[in-house]
Amino acid sequence: MSAARLLPIVIALSFQSAADAAPLQFEWTGKFARTLSTYDLFADPAHQVPNEGLIAYDIITPLFSDYAHKRRFILLPDGGSMEYSADNVFSVPVGSVLVKTFLYPHDFRNPEDGHRLIETRLLVHTPDKGWKGAAYVWNDDHTDADLAVAGKRLPVEWIHYDGGERSTNYTVPNMNQCKFCHGGSKPIGPLSLKARQLNRDLEDHNGMTHDQLARWIRDGILQGAPSPAEIPRVAKWNEKNEGSLFDRVRGYFDTNCTHCHNPRGIAGNKRIDLRYTQMEPWKRGVDLRSTGGHYSASKLQKVIVPGHPEYSAVYLRMNSRDFTFMMPQVGRSVVHDEGVGLIAEWIRSLQPADHPQP
Numbered sequence: 001m002s003a004a005r006l007l008p009i010v011i012a013l014s015f016q017s018a019a020d021a022a023p024l025q026f027e028w029t030g031k032f033a034r035t036l037s038t039y040d041l042f043a044d045p046a047h048q049v050p051n052e053g054l055i056a057y058d059i060i061t062p063l064f065s066d067y068a069h070k071r072r073f074i075l076l077p078d079g080g081s082m083e084y085s086a087d088n089v090f091s092v093p094v095g096s097v098l099v100k101t102f103l104y105p106h107d108f109r110n111p112e113d114g115h116r117l118i119e120t121r122l123l124v125h126t127p128d129k130g131w132k133g134a135a136y137v138w139n140d141d142h143t144d145a146d147l148a149v150a151g152k153r154l155p156v157e158w159i160h161y162d163g164g165e166r167s168t169n170y171t172v173p174n175m176n177q178c179k180f181c182h183g184g185s186k187p188i189g190p191l192s193l194k195a196r197q198l199n200r201d202l203e204d205h206n207g208m209t210h211d212q213l214a215r216w217i218r219d220g221i222l223q224g225a226p227s228p229a230e231i232p233r234v235a236k237w238n239e240k241n242e243g244s245l246f247d248r249v250r251g252y253f254d255t256n257c258t259h260c261h262n263p264r265g266i267a268g269n270k271r272i273d274l275r276y277t278q279m280e281p282w283k284r285g286v287d288l289r290s291t292g293g294h295y296s297a298s299k300l301q302k303v304i305v306p307g308h309p310e311y312s313a314v315y316l317r318m319n320s321r322d323f324t325f326m327m328p329q330v331g332r333s334v335v336h337d338e339g340v341g342l343i344a345e346w347i348r349s350l351q352p353a354d355h356p357q358p
Contacts, residue, residue: 024053026075026097028126036120036136036145041073041099043300046117046142048101055221057212059197061251063236064336065102066168067158068118068180069111072192073099082193086227086232087277090193098123098190102170107159117142118154119172123190125332131188135172148172191259196276197223199233237342249346250276253284254340256328272303285314286350306350315343 026039033039043049048071050056055074061068076082077095084090092098101120105111117138124132136145137152149173149240157167192198195213203209213231216222234251235243235340242248253261253274261274273283282288285303290313302312317327319340326332 013358015285024051025078026095026124028095028124030128032122032124032132032147033145034136036147037143039097039122041075043106045144048103054099056202057198058091058200058202059194060200061197061236061255063192063255064332064339066156066158066169066170066332066334067108067160067166067336068102068104069115071101071103072194075099081221081223082216083223084195086195088194089190090195090222092125092190092193094125095129096125104156104158108161109159109163116156117145118156118170119148120145121173123188131190133188135174137172148174150174152320166334171331171333173330192255194254196232196234197255199228199231238338245346245349249342252342256339260328281350287352303345304350305351307348309344309347312347315340315347317345 043051075097080093082090101114102118107114119135121135135148137148138145152172154170156170162165214228235247237248237252254276257274259274272285288303305311320326
């Protein structure tokens with residue numbers, strides 16, 4: 001899990017202040033347009049260069065999606081701003097749009113040497129129905145993308161970080177599947193707009209580095225935030241010098257697992273609470289007896305067995321491709337080898353609890 005495996009963040013930044021002219025407008029008609037070009041989001045679709053007003057951003061630890069790389073943007077209504085929260089997702093005004101493009105560089109070792117755009121997902125904060133999501137699948141020449149109401153399966157291939165050839169069948173979600181991750185038992189909404197995940201620098205296409213949240217505060221699109229030095233920051237999962245092993249695991253779970261494994265999530269009945277702020281070891285699964293699917297599928301008794309990933313349901317589920325057993329069950333078809341390696345390293349570092357929970 002060396003730093004060399006991390007894709008450099010070099011993206012086209014578009015920061016819009018109130019003084020700038022003619023910001024991009026997004027018109028919600030009650031349904032999604034058939035083609036992405038209808039919304040005129042990109043000045044250069046192939047290279048994901050945004051039009052004025054579409055703000056590029058990124059997070060510290062992205063969700064694993066079959067090794068797809070991502071470009072993230074947010075569009076706020078004219079004069080709109082987000083409201084800061086230290087622990088929860090920022091409050092985003094009605095009329096906002098979150099845009100996320102999934103792509104595969106041809107060669108992960110040289111990501112600037114060309115890529116294939118796969119899909120762009122929109123999450124729109126509508127005035128009457130809350131947040132609504134949809135996915136658009138890109139054509140071969142990257143000039144436009146079509147609405148994928150029923151989802152799609154696409155074969156993809158790439159050269160991996162180790163020089164080996166990789167391939168899989170990538171799944172574009174259908175419009176009903178947004179709720180699985182973005183809502184669970186609650187109405188759907190954004191997941192990644194958290195201070196601790198957004199507190200990072202970005203390098204733009206001109207080689208200039210910007211403090212992301214400081215820029216948002218300065219431009220008035222983030223309200224109620226403290227001094228940037230007081231904003232929390234998650235440890236990057238694959239950078240050993242950025243935090244303790246446990247902190248990096250917390251950051252990984254925060255993005256990849258917390259949306260389901262929290263008391264109000266779709267997997268809340270499993271008793272595993274992987275929220276970033278949860279510090280009780282047994283509530284995070286350490287020496288916690290498995291319930292339901294864990295035991296019936298794996299014949300294991302513990303979610304996490306200290307010192308033994310090979311006996312731990314979390315590790316084995318993350319390391320599986322069996323849909324009836326693997327975790328997560330949506331958003332991936334291959335194993336995240338580096339992420340699984342991090343979790344295994346953490347489990348091996350744990351000592352048996354003095355008082356295991358029943």
